[in-house]
Amino acid sequence: MATRNAYLITVSSLVFLSKLIAKHIGAVPPAIYRLFQSVIDARTASYAMFQKLAAQNPNPEMERSNASHKAFIDALVEAFEALGGKEWKMTDGPADDGSDLKREDLDQLLLTNRFSALDLEGQTAAGGHGDDASDEESDKTESQAASAPKRRRQPKPGKGKKGKRGKKAKKQQAPALDDVPLESYRIIQGKDGISADYLIAVDALVREWTELRSYLQGVWREVAYDGLNSAVAGAVSTLAVAMIQRSAAAMFVDFPGHDSFEAVVNAITRGDLEKAKGDSALSPGPREGDDGLEDAKAGEAEVDVKEHFLLHAYQDLVDFLADFQKNRNGKPTKRMLDEIGDWNPELNLREARKEERLRWRRAYTISWLYDLVNVHSSMVAQRNNTSTREGEKEAREDMECYGQPDPHPRIFGLNQFASAISSLARRKNSTDVRDRILPHHVFQLQCISPSADQGPVLAPPAPNFRPRRDVDIFLDPKYERFGRGFLRAVNALWKSFERDAAELGDKERNKHKHLLWWIEHDIGVGLGELKYLRLWLSIPPSRLSDTRPNGLWEYSPFLCGVGLMEALELAYRVSMVIWDRIPEQMSLVHLHNMLVQTGRLKKPVEIFASISTLFQSAFFLDGKIPTTGFGKALTTLYDKTGRYRATLARANRRADARSGGVHSTLSPDTNRFIQRKSNLLLYRQADWNVDRIPDADVPVRSMLGRVRLSQTKQTVDPATGAVRLEETDLVRRARAQGVSDQELLRMAASIGQILQQLPGGAGRGAHLSSDHLANKRTTKEAGTAGRGGGGELSGRDLLALLREDIFRDVCGGGGGGEGEGEGEGEGADDGVPPLSSINYLWVTVEGLLMFIMMEEELASRQNKVYLRSYEESGERLAGKRQWLTLEALHDMEDECLSVMAAVFEDVSGEFGHRSYWADVEPGKCGECCGCHHS
Incomplete structure (x- = not known):
């Protein structure tokens, strides 16, 4: 415009x-x-x-x-x-x-x-005339006439009312071109120019959602058939939805008033959606090397136009909203019930006709949306009854030190989507809400709904696959996997805190105990433990099944995946808060380091060695592991973080975080010591826009780190001719870790090669995505460009790379590009650490048991260090354990250290064995997982 x-x-x-x-x-x-x-x-x-x-x-x-x-x-x-x-x-x-x-x-x-x-x-x-x-x-x-603006005809002097003379128009000085932005x-291009520009933007958006949806279908297929952890697919899908949301928002900045999904499709179909018949064929678009003006090549895949433009999903959503508004009681009208009431989860889609598959998916989608709105509405209504629940007042008082995490349950992974759809569904009857349905809403619903347009290429059902497979492994609600499931870890740690509070008089443990209560409640409800909800409020039964009360989750791999993703992130957050607030974990790390450095432990205990490496900057002053002066090192760390300015800054951050819900309240930024963020946590803090993640939080050898390096400008030293990357924060940190300039250049140029090696053929060599149409770069260019090897990646390629980082974070493994593990120097960065995969609460339980073992043995020996710390200090339990650690590190009393070393030697297993997936059989994202390339 x-x-x-x-x-x-x-x-x-x-x-x-x-x-x-x-x-x-x-x-x-x-x-x-x-x-x-x-x-x-x-x-x-x-x-x-x-x-x-x-x-x-x-x-x-x-x-x-x-x-x-x-x-x-x-x-x-x-x-x-x-x-x-x-x-x-x-x-x-x-x-x-x-x-x-x-x-x-x-x-x-x-x-x-x-x-x-x-x-x-x-x-x-120069002032002269050109030769021609x-x-x-x-x-x-001709050019001047074409480009000159038309002037209004000015009235001749003397015309008009007597005594009235027109004022002489002031000459308007054109602004200097230097001040005009690009x-x-x-x-x-004429009167239709703006319309054509809008169509170009719409076409780019359609191409993007087509490419991303195609890629996501492949990822979710890996979940069902190859055992890929659904949390990985959930995180990748959330990134893709955010991409569509940003692309649409950027387009609508230039074309205000055209921000609904219907406006986008109307622009393509000229306002006649019915002409886009379901049996029409449309090429997905020209590929690299096509001139774009010829007909689609013979044999090129044809797709349903309505499926291509997401019209089936859109129509299902519109019809659901209209039907819900009629009764507004969470139950379909009789007419709708006649249409969707016979949904059969066992239908053989391979043998069904296309029309049958579309009807089957429509019945599923509308039924699932009814469940979604009913469950979400029940959660909202439950908020008005929280103060009447048993123990609520006490919990609120004890939670004050944490800034009061949001007590209101949410549908994990889809709460924003559920809120948006519920707000539209609960409007008055016959309210037209189509202008409020945005492209990313429809794209997300399309990803949630099962694919029904593949016809004969549909594979047979995946053997033994259940949508809740990975959710149940994470929760372990039946306590079948000792030391693995989240719920059992919560229960064990709860009992430890309860014992400390009741028997040893440490009332501070009540605050941590109630934090665990909140998190167990939040994650349980958020992942479909509807038994909690039904105690508070009655909701209509699931539309998807007469026998399964949690049909919303049990028939939705997408919801389970994105929900598990959020649960893993929240479990990490709460674990780091607890580690930050109790002294035991800090004490054990410092005691272990001292015993190793002094030779009292013949070899490091793997779990504590891993913790020391992963959280080195948190547990040690300035990130430097002490080799002598162990007591002073810990005392100085406590003094520095306990100073008035540091304490006030943390208090201010916590006050700011209290209004932001549970994610904000439990942010590592409010911690005193442990502020390292998991990969999933970084994505959420950046609102799922990886460009907003600061360099300081990006691991150098991660895929995101390599992408950043590939986009960094390269400079040439005029004296030596040496090529170097411009010194960004990421480059500076890499050099501090000992990564050479030559290695940085090689990492920057590796993106194209890595994409070719990734599973699924998503590499640039096999598939050059067309969703960023202005960036037609080849794989060769990605590896040889002089100013940033990678250029601007397509959305699909970026997701393929980020999936590697997500896999490492969630599952603790995965491939990486060439050069992984070659970093040198202290704190060398080997990519994304598996922060989200570890059951830290169970590690905490083990740490508390280690202290109990030390205390019992030292008490039986009447050890003088123990007696000074426990009987003479007058501290509460946590303070006594902190005092014992400091006394041991300062005095280095032989008997005390011998007892402690013996307890550490009894700790068995590696850090990876504390993973939620550690003992899962191959093919389910555990050890020797078969869901990823080697």
Whole structure:
């Protein structure tokens, strides 16, 4: 849309200006050619798609728009060739010099000293006339006439009322071009120009959701058939939904008032959704190397147009909302019940006809949405009754030190989606809410609903797969896996705190005990333990099953995956808060280090060695592990973090976090010692936009770290000719870890090769995604570009890379790119650590038992260090254990240290054995997991 500050160039003058520029400017920068080519590619690809759509659904308006669009593409091609683009493609081509200008470089190139060599009056910058000025005069006049704005006819002097003379209009001085941002320059192709631009943006959005949905289908297939942990797929899916949300939001900034899903589809179908028949075929779009103007190649996969544009999911959502509004009691109308009431979860989709599969999915989707709104509404209504529950008042009082985590249950992983849909469903009858349904809502619903458009290629059901498989492994509600399940760890730690509070008089343990109560309640309800909900409020039974009360989860792998993802993140948060608030874990880490350094332990205990490495900066002052002066090292750490300024800063952060719900309240940023964040936690804090994650939190050898390195500008030392990466925070930290400049360059250039090696053929060599149409880079360019090897990755490729990081965090394994594990120096970064996979609460239980064993043995010996700490200090239990640790580290009394060393030697197993998935059989994301490449 043209604004007062927009500077317009008409299509009619574009070719003339290009010829004039080519005549007077010697060398056109390669970045201009690439920019031109990307625009032509984007327009051509969109034109091809709309041609097919127009052929299937004849529409005079669309045909006129396509003709106008084709004329504009022809003008762009002519302007491109006038600037020498054809010669550039034949000689150097897109990989001419490998330069990859960033946005700020391109702005400077285009807008600095712009047109300094040109004067549209035919003069050069030196003030003389060009040799061909007279030959260009007629073209110049035509260009000026085309581009000059029309002036209002001014009334002649003396006309009008007597005594009234028109004021002389002041000349308006045009703003200097140096002050005009790049966004203010627009090419206008006629009266339909803005509409065509909107169609281009819509086409890019449709291509993006098509590519991402296709990739996600493959990921969820791995969950069902290859044992991939559903939390990995849930995190990848959440990132994809956020991508669609951001892309749509960015598009609607330029086209306000067109922010609904219906507006997007209406733009494509010209307001007639019914013409997009379900049996029509549409090519997914041209691939790399196609010119985009030819018909789809023979054998290219055809897709249902309605499926391609997510229209089935959209229509199911609209019909559900309309039906829910009629009764507003959580039950379908009789007419809807007749349509969806016979949903059969055992239907053989391979043998069913396409129409049967679509009806089956529609019944599932609407029934599932009824369950979603009913459960979410029940949770909201339950908030008004929380104060009447037994123990609520006491829990609130004891939780004050934590800033009161949000006590209200949520549907883990989908709470925002559930809130949005519930708010639309509970409006008055016949309220039209279609303008409030956004593209990412429909995309997310499409991902939630099972695929029903693959026909004969549908595989047989996955053997022994259950949507709640990984959720039940994590929770272990029946206590079948000793030391693994989250609920059993909560129960064991609860009993330990209860014992400390009741028998030993440590009332502080009540606060930690009630924090565990909150988290068990939150995670249990959030992952479908509806027995909690039914104690408070009656809700309609699940529409999906007469026998399974938790049909919302039990028939939804997507909900289980995203829910488990959030549960793992919350379990990590609460574990780090507890570790930060009780002294035992800090004490054990320092005692273990002292016993190893002094030789009292023949070899490190693996679990404590791993903890010391993972949380080195938290447990040791300035991240330096002491080799002598062990007591002073711990005392100094306590003193530094306990100073007034540090304490006040933490208090302020906690006060700010209290209004942000459980995730904010339990943020590691409010901790005194342990502030390291898991990979899942980083994504949430960045609102699932990885570009917002600061370099300081990105592991150097992670896939995200490599992407950042690939996008870092490279510089050349004029004296030595050595190539180095510009010194960003990430580069500086990598060098501090001992990573050489040569290794950094190799990591920066590895993205293309890594993509080719990833499972599923998602690499750039096998599939160059078209959702970022302005970035047609090859794998070779990704490895050799001089200013940032990777360029801008497609959304699909970025997800493929981030999945590796997510897998490492959730499952503790996975492939990485070449060069993994080659870091040198203290604290070398070997990629994303498995922070989300460890059952820290069970590790805490083991630590408390170790202290009990030490206390009993030292008490039986009447050890003097023990007596000073426990009988003379007058401290509560936690203080006594802290005092015992400090006394042992300072005095180094032999008997005391011998007892402690003996207790440490009894600890068996590795850190990875404390994983939630450690003893799961292969194929279910445990040890020797078969769900990932080697």
